[in-house]
Amino acid sequence: MITSSKASKRNYIFQVLTVFIGFLVFGFSENVKGPAIPRIQTNFGLDEMQIGTLLSLNSLGYLLACSFTAILVRKWGVKCVTLISFGSMVASGIFIFLSQSYPALTGSYFFMYLGNGMLEIALAVLGAQIFVKNTGTMMNLSHFFYGLSSTVAPMLASGLMTVTLFGHTLDWRGMYLVVLSLCLIPMIPALLGRFPDQNDSGEERTPIKAFLRDPVMWLLVTILSFGVVSELAVGGWLVNFLEKAYHWDTTAAAGMLSGFFLCFTVARLLVGPIVDRIGFTLSLIILAAFAGVCTFAAILVGEPGAVLFAIAGIGIAPVYPTIMALIAKRYRSNSDTAITFIVTLMGVGSVIGNYLIGAITDGIKRLFMTSQGSELGLLRGLQAGYSFIALCAIICSLASLVLYRHLKRRNELL
Template sequence: MPKELSQTKAPPSASSKRIYIFQLLTVFIGFLIFGFSENIKGPAIPRIQLEMGLDEMRIGTLLSLNSLGYLLACSFTAYLIRKIGIKAVCLLSFGSMVVSGVLIFLSRSYPALSGSFFLMYIGNGMLEIGLAVLGARIFVRNTGTMMNLSHFFYGLSSTVAPMIASGLMTLSIGGRAIDWRDVYLLILSLAVLPMIPAIAGKFPSGGNTEDDRIPLRTIAADPVIWMLIAILSFGVISEMAVGGWLVNFLEKAYGWSGTAAAGMLSVFFLCFTFARLFLGPVTDKIGFTLSVIVFSALSGLLTFAAIAAGEPGAFLFAAAGIGIAPIYPTVMALIAQRYRKGSDTAITFIVTLMGVSSVIGNYLIGAIITGIKDIVASSRGAENGLLLGLQAGYVFIGLCALLCALSAVPLYRYLKKRGELL
């Protein structure tokens, strides 16, 4: 019998198809819940700020503490995956999100709220690493398309999350108005849904013995890793900052209503969502690295154009979602292809260091807004100070997108020179 025929794989059985369906449901619904948990904060933050009397610096600090929880989770999730398995890690992350929803509901002070958000972001960090590793293990073909498709569900829930949160906060039940605490409780309770396919399914192991696994020191010695860290750091700061600051910007800089501002954030995530759905095959076709350069540069330019155009150009903030959307899943696809035997270690290493930048980035945005606001207010009035401060904060967000593109240029040259371009 010819060698190639003897190695032909048998068609997948009904059992293996069912297992794959449970894996897909866990990934897709998991990202759906992840998007909800991340992006109800847009409409919630102005209400939190008003109720607790917080300035922009303390809001930036709150978001930085959230990123710190995310960072902490990233630092130990790969270890947990190796010790207790990816299935248990996914269940633990979903469970911690439910618990954090209850604690946010009970929060009545800034420290209590900060601690509750910190726990939520620990769950989010564990979930992101878990879903990324699971995706790297099961998406062995058309990796760019499938990674973008799975992250499409994050964008889908991110699109509707601001509108749902804003709409819920206009309702009353039994004469009691629904506030931001109720919204967090309701939304985070949905994390029980992906626990169902996770419990029912069977997840793949790493597929390598410890001897076969690429050690951390080898991964850390690869220059590509550090280039990817720079790319993701700038890209994720730019992506995540929109959820935290766009509604605040539109309400305070342009005087938009909470509903209208949340609507624009939803439009951003609509562009974001469909970009991930339709641009995934493009990344497979033109290459992962070139895709990052083109799309992140587009996002930065659109953000700067939106600031320059003023209120009539506010829709360009939403259009910037088209460019920034493919960055994270495309880099994850690149990692999955390049580090197939050590994807969990590589993903954790990169995302952990990326999280450090996210902490710094969130803090800097709040500091820039507050600093410029205070400087300008002393000479040109509080209203002008706030406007210019918010614009300066958003300039930093657009600059991060451009720096993401610039960081990908040396990676493209490095890989092309060695014939390793992906």
């Protein structure tokens, strides 16, 4: 009995390490792109529209992975899918390192986001299965590690791109190779651990048609889509905004992005117990609204208010893990199907969102260029594109308010 208990605890440690370290490397892979994007843009001579297209195509790879990962989880198990996800991200680092053209880079990024999408689903399903107590706290804690690595990622990327090895500067290609190779580390606890099989739970599974008729699912899709666009867009656009709108150098701009992720990380570490106490839905309303207001204020105040871009991370950080906790509570026996359904449709919103940010930035820039000069045109374009990021957070909050009222009428508040 004691031996069995010790084995169970050891296995739980392997499961938790897989989730925590998995989110740690996930944060690195997602957020080193901030400092890299301007270098990639210069290297290949790309405009803002092409950058927006690059990011939206990457989101398409993420979306594609989300659409088939649940099937793979049910067929092969979450352990196998997790290992494949980590392995594909290591391979994508090699492909990015070897890319010498815009199409090759796009293909490499697309492949990396396939791995990211698979990992997102696998870690979310595993978390929903093993975090059965204090779900809001544990989900936020696991995503804290994403925030922790995201805080370090911009400065790490800036530093690595200047490192010289054997007479050659790593630049953005070598930086991606080094960072994505870190995905080998969480493969160790994933190999050592035994993961739960949801198919063996004995509980009746809800068919996908039932999810399609559930208004709560569609509200969660809306909340998560706008929330994630507002969250992830910061990693791709903040450094670009600060460098071009305010003429900051790369180190200063990357430092502000790290500041955003520092606020992001602290929020995920500390807000979880508050979310469990006041409720998931009410938390979403308050936090998303805070992020949107801070971002709009930063744009309106101008360069002196740039710190508000970082402070917005406090509000947007808990949105994703809080929704995952809500799903885990409401759809406990069908968490893999529910997560896949919501995250897949969220991917559609992410594709559209990234494309719109680039399109709005480029369109407004061209409009103002014709009448007020190229520099002011670029500034107005960047402000318009970033305002869309703030608007997404506000819409996320409003959709959460609709969800709150719907669940309260049915006495189903979580």
